[in-house]
Amino acid sequence: MNRKILVIFSSIVMLLPLSGFYLNGTLTNLIKLEYINSDNVLSDINSSIKNGDLIFQTSVSSQSKAIQLATKSKYSHCGIIYQNGKDFYVFEAIQPVKLTLLSTWINRGKDGKYVIKRLKNGDKLLTPPVISKMKNVGERFKGKNYDLTFEWSDDKIYCSELIWKIYKEATGLEIGRLQKLKDFDLTNPVVKTKMRERYGNNIPLNEPVISPEAVFNSNLLITVKSNE
Known part of the structure; x- marks a missing residue:
């Protein structure tokens, strides 16, 4: 897994007890942002x-x-x-x-x-x-x-x-x-x-x-x- 994605998901795990297992829109958008910016995804886009x-x-x-x-x-x-x-x-x-x-x-x-x-x-x-x-x-x-x-x-x-x-x-x-x-x-x-x-x-x-x-x-x- 891309290092950026791993870091963000590790943060989510730490936040779950405080959030009542609820991911608000801001956090969800942050996950999307990190995914789009991952090296593998950008490499796939650039090659096309x-x-x-x-x-x-x-x-x-x-x-x-x-x-x-x-x-x-x-x-x-x-x-x-x-x-x-x-x-x-x-x-x-x-x-x-x-x-x-x-x-x-x-x-x-x-x-x-x-x-x-x-x-x-x-x-x-x-x-x-x-x-x-x-x-x-x-x-x-x-x-x-x-x-x-x-x-x-x-x-x-x-x-x-x-x-x-x-x-x-x-x-x-x-x-x-x-x-x-x-x-x-x-x-x-x-x-x-x-x-x-x-x-x-x-x-x-x-x-x-x-x-x-x-x-x-x-x-x-x-x-x-x-x-x-």
Whole structure:
């Protein structure tokens, strides 16, 4: 057993008499965190992925539920995986757009669950020069603010928009079908509340949008790793 996991479980055994054999949510989450960070698990993940892979998760942010309901998808956040030395990172649009260590990114999602996808012909298309171009395109967005109103401009940017625009410019491919805001299900009370919070009474229904769900379901991608 991994040493970190052994230590945490030994601590649990010591706590059982005091807890009445009840593990609260905090302790359970700590176990999950240690498991995800174990060397064996990370080694298994790293051996399965490549530069340019896409990773999806269910975010625990305040807007995640609204995105899931509006897009009919469990996934509400995504990013591009890049390798730097021996470590893998996720290039993502949060606040601000940045690189995040892969293990940190996974831990931040709901229950540490994720799905990793790749271009069907990625070995041929995602050559070192193309990956370099993707990174250069991404540098233009690095440090920019997260786009809370999902506008199709480059002033601010959201997660699936970041992926779509990098792939489009670097490879010419459109990963996912563009839609308009009005194409989504905006009828749920949770969605309505979030829309009023962001737009007031002026909802831009004709604004082009690319959702995590549209990227996830692109027929250009295959699944290479999942712990769902």
